[in-house]
Amino acid sequence: MHIKALLGSALCALLAHPLAAQDDSNRPPEHTEPFPNIGTGQTREEIADSFDLAPQLRRGVPARELLEQRRRLASALDDLAPQRPGIVDAYVVTIALDSDPVFAREAREAGRVLSKRYDGAGRTLSLAGPDGERDDLPRGSIESLLVSLAHIAEVMDPDEDVLVLYTTSHGLKLGLAYHYGDTGYGIFSPARLKDTLEELGIERRILILSACFSGVFVPELASPDTAILTAAASERSSFGCQPENDWTFYGDALINRAMRQPQSLSEAAHEASLTVADWESRQRLLASLPQSAIGANVANWLPQLEARMPSVASASVGRPAVGE
Numbered sequence: 001m002h003i004k005a006l007l008g009s010a011l012c013a014l015l016a017h018p019l020a021a022q023d024d025s026n027r028p029p030e031h032t033e034p035f036p037n038i039g040t041g042q043t044r045e046e047i048a049d050s051f052d053l054a055p056q057l058r059r060g061v062p063a064r065e066l067l068e069q070r071r072r073l074a075s076a077l078d079d080l081a082p083q084r085p086g087i088v089d090a091y092v093v094t095i096a097l098d099s100d101p102v103f104a105r106e107a108r109e110a111g112r113v114l115s116k117r118y119d120g121a122g123r124t125l126s127l128a129g130p131d132g133e134r135d136d137l138p139r140g141s142i143e144s145l146l147v148s149l150a151h152i153a154e155v156m157d158p159d160e161d162v163l164v165l166y167t168t169s170h171g172l173k174l175g176l177a178y179h180y181g182d183t184g185y186g187i188f189s190p191a192r193l194k195d196t197l198e199e200l201g202i203e204r205r206i207l208i209l210s211a212c213f214s215g216v217f218v219p220e221l222a223s224p225d226t227a228i229l230t231a232a233a234s235e236r237s238s239f240g241c242q243p244e245n246d247w248t249f250y251g252d253a254l255i256n257r258a259m260r261q262p263q264s265l266s267e268a269a270h271e272a273s274l275t276v277a278d279w280e281s282r283q284r285l286l287a288s289l290p291q292s293a294i295g296a297n298v299a300n301w302l303p304q305l306e307a308r309m310p311s312v313a314s315a316s317v318g319r320p321a322v323g324e
Helices: 003-015 044-052 063-078 101-117 142-155 190-200 214-221 249-255 265-282 296-300 302-306
Strands: 056-058 090-096 124-127 162-168 175-180 184-188 205-210 226-230 291-294
Touching: 063 124, 063 142, 090 101, 090 142, 101 124, 101 162, 101 249, 124 142, 142 162, 142 184, 142 190, 175 190, 175 214, 190 214, 205 214, 205 249, 214 226, 214 291, 226 265, 249 265, 265 291, 296 302
Parallel strands: 090 124, 090 162, 162 205, 205 226
Antiparallel strands: 056 184, 175 184, 226 291
């Protein structure tokens, strides 16, 4: 089965939202060309196996831009603080895998919220492209995420520290879509994320995935030391990803509202699910059905992180995903 047939219906919506005029210095690149064939093999099974390896294609990127992005990522990784012996430290990573600026805005603010919630000052990394106002971070891509996770595995203590990963992008039933303008393409599969975390020995993790069909990650990533939250079930779309938005539905409900409150992760996940369901019902949208699975061993370390969360709620920021 050809990649265009496999991805066509799911990706056509990604190209349907032209961006408003913005300052060229911080203007996110538009998607103007079709998603190329990045799968290999002749049969459907061979192509699926290829996608499990998380292929990434970059083309036409200016040499100076490649150098600048390499320097940005190296500098950001070098700035991460080492772990503190005897303390459960959180290493927070937020990433926008698509150049539509809603994802960059969401990844930036999610980094601030999660860092404050989990005492991640000095141990937080945000990967996001330009959002229309700023372009000062390393860009999100499959490669930049893998390199970042490998670096964090070297500076954290896997026996006591925790990875907090937040991804925001469009999604497919194959996984998360990496799509940067007309120069970057890829699929980040559940199998690749699972294999990477196992390779790096990162067992304690909070994984929050905001994308359509992101529930496909739950069966692969669930483990006794994993808390995984997704914006949608494996067969459902999520909403709010128009480029002009500040938040997707799930990002607004979970990060911008529920996780700013002094409540547990499970309570925040439940609150966000109810909020999203209410918004979808009022707009007569097919329910996205956010998923959550919290492993039995998470109770051994999560309370130590949550004991340090702010005792007073912070105010939500940006334009709400849904008018109220």
